[in-house]
Amino acid sequence: MNLSIDTINRVIAHTINKKTQEFEAYATTTNELLRNSFEDQVVLKSRIVDAINNSRKTFKLEFEDTSEGSVKRMLDDFNNWDDSNFINKSIVLAERLAESHFRTNIPSGYCIIGSGKDNLHRDIFFIIKAEPQEVFNIQENTLHLIKNVFLSPAKDFYKIGLFIRERERFIPYMYDDLFTSQKRDLTEYFYSKFLGLTTDRNDEIKTKNFYNDTKKFVESNISEAKDQDGMLRALNVYMREEDGSISATDFSERYFTNFPAEIKRKFDRIVERDYPLTFSKNMRLLNQNSLNLQRVNINSKLTILSKGYEIDNIFENPTVEQIEPFLNTGMNGVVICLKNAEIIGDND
Secondary structure (H helix, E strand, O other): OOOOEEEEEEEEEEEEEOOOOOOOOEEEOOOOOOEOOHHHHHHHHHHHHHHHOOOOOEEEOEEOOOOOOOHHHHHHOHHHOOHHHHHHHHHHHHHHHHHOOOOOOOOOEEEEEEEEEEOOOOEEEEEEEEOOOOOOOOOOOEOHHHHHHHOOOOOOOEEEEEEEEEOOEEEEEEEEOOOOOOOOOOOHHHHHHHOOEEOOOOHHHHHHHHHHHHHHHHHHHOOOHHHHHHHHHHHHHHHHOOOOEEOHHHHHHHHOOOOOHHHHHHHHHHOHHHOOOOEEOOOOOOOHHHHOEEEEEEEOOEEEEEEOOOHHHHOOOOOHHHHHHHHOOOOOOOOOOOOOEEEEEOOO
């Protein structure tokens, strides 16, 4: 995404107080807009733009909740919002955000809500959950709050729901500071329980999860090292194929037919269940280098990986059988010279 914000015309901030053992989470709200300064506008714009343009942590989502009172239904009436309507709806949203804090480990913070125009003169609406190290009282309706939040040591701890109007409807995007390639999903309380969005049709996340789920299944259910290595290579080949789609059923039929029927049935039950339909392949969240690695498991502590080679070709002279006796002698370390290869393992 290549977002640029032209103007922010309204901003309001409410405080979200976390759930405790004694009390439910609640919102401390205000009915006054924050007063903007040029410097604060620059800080706020730059933080939103930097976050949304982060391709590793920002995703285009879709509305799931379209019921009366949902964010989707609120935005349908966006043209009729004056300052009073904007303030009232922001209070409703802040209270709803507090309600979504169903666990005590979800931190307090600010609910910062605003509207404006991007550089293409499209309407934008944003909701930020900011989680500074210390939550200050909002006083005097100044935007010193913005600098306290976005220039603090914990400035990266926030989530953004951004809605951009394209023609007659708003398209939702979400930035999640906590998302990494190791996580299965975005922060659910924010995108689902609060904003009413879904990640089910996001192909980037589904592609990553299909790969990781299948890899985990192979590693957990195929014990023979040679068969496991072969299946992991097959998975990498499947992901690298130019075919632009992924089908768990297709993968099962192509690669599990030579295994015992129970393994195939288990894959169909565990993995194929979560990916019943074909979806578009999007490799953005996968490490491309890892898909090009060939591997051999020498023993429980040592794996040899080679880039861009058939695995048999990484040995200049010795075979795996010839190398293995030297790995179990009790020596502190063994040096093996391999061409274009990496050794990953335990030196103990």
